[in-house]
Amino acid sequence: MVSKIVKTTAAGGAGFLAGLLLEQGLESLTGLDFVDGLFAVAGSVLAALSVNRELVKAASRNIEQMFGKDPLEISESEWKQFKEANPKTAEWLEKALKV
Amino acid sequence: MFPSLSLLTGMVTGLAAKLGIAYLQRQGHMPQSVYVNRALKALEKDDLDEAVRNYRLAASRKRIAGQTEIAYEIISQAIMLRIGKLQQRLAEIDAVLNPPLLSLRYLRNLLPRRRAYLESLRREQEGFEGAIKVLEGMRAQLDTDRDP
Numbered sequence: 628m629v630s631k632i633v634k635t636t637a638a639g640g641a642g643f644l645a646g647l648l649l650e651q652g653l654e655s656l657t658g659l660d661f662v663d664g665l666f667a668v669a670g671s672v673l674a675a676l677s678v679n680r681e682l683v684k685a686a687s688r689n690i691e692q693m694f695g696k697d698p699l700e701i702s703e704s705e706w707k708q709f710k711e712a713n714p715k716t717a718e719w720l721e722k723a724l725k726v
Numbered sequence: 727m728f729p730s731l732s733l734l735t736g737m738v739t740g741l742a743a744k745l746g747i748a749y750l751q752r753q754g755h756m757p758q759s760v761y762v763n764r765a766l767k768a769l770e771k772d773d774l775d776e777a778v779r780n781y782r783l784a785a786s787r788k789r790i791a792g793q794t795e796i797a798y799e800i801i802s803q804a805i806m807l808r809i810g811k812l813q814q815r816l817a818e819i820d821a822v823l824n825p826p827l828l829s830l831r832y833l834r835n836l837l838p839r840r841r842a843y844l845e846s847l848r849r850e851q852e853g854f855e856g857a858i859k860v861l862e863g864m865r866a867q868l869d870t871d872r873d874p
Binding site for chain 1: 792
């Protein structure tokens with residue numbers, strides 16, 4: 628039983644080291660990170676999913692800079708002013724936030 | 727000693743994915759939302775160059791998506807807000823540098839000890855004027871890929 632564990636651990640360790648050396652060698656030769664390449668696909672999908680949240684964040688930052696206060700605190704006339712300058716953003720925000 | 731087939735397959739897949747994704751991203755072939763997301767992230771970091779670059783990649787398609795249109799408004803407004811702030815500061819500087827003739831400020835500006843301060847304001851003014859030109863250039867770049 629013990630010898631089996633030792634053998635498995637040794638094989639696992641050797642495999643890990645071999646893989647690590649191979650990856651490091653390939654990376655230093657080609658300058659590419661293989662794992663990163665695969666994660667780039669997932670990253671692109673995630674980016675597509677999170678774009679709505681980023682739009683809300685960016686629009687509220689603009690409102691904050693425009694009026695110097697939190698978007699939740701702006702008055703009706705200030706909102707109309709924002710809507711006039713950014714009709715599509717305002718319309719989209721109204722739909723997204725169900726105002 | 728030779729690497730196994732599964733390891734080689736993994737390596738080739740990783741390499742192809744990495745090179746393929748990099749190529750597609752550079753050429754603007756990824757979904758518009760990917761570039762819009764990057765543009766907004768860059769805007770959050772105050773990197774307007776990167777924001778405009780990514781927006782242009784998103785807008786390089788024939789049909790611009792709704793999210794891209796909204797990103798245009800957001801980036802455009804962010805640029806206009808910066809220009810507005812710079813113009814506000816320019817007006818303040820101008821009031822100090824060019825006060826009404828024979829006003830108290832005008833007479834104070836004649837004092838030799840104010841010379842260095844006024845010179846630094848002039849330099850600041852030049853810097854702000856240059857920054858406004860750069861921002862206006864960025865705004866023009868945003869409009870490049872839009873339909874007339």
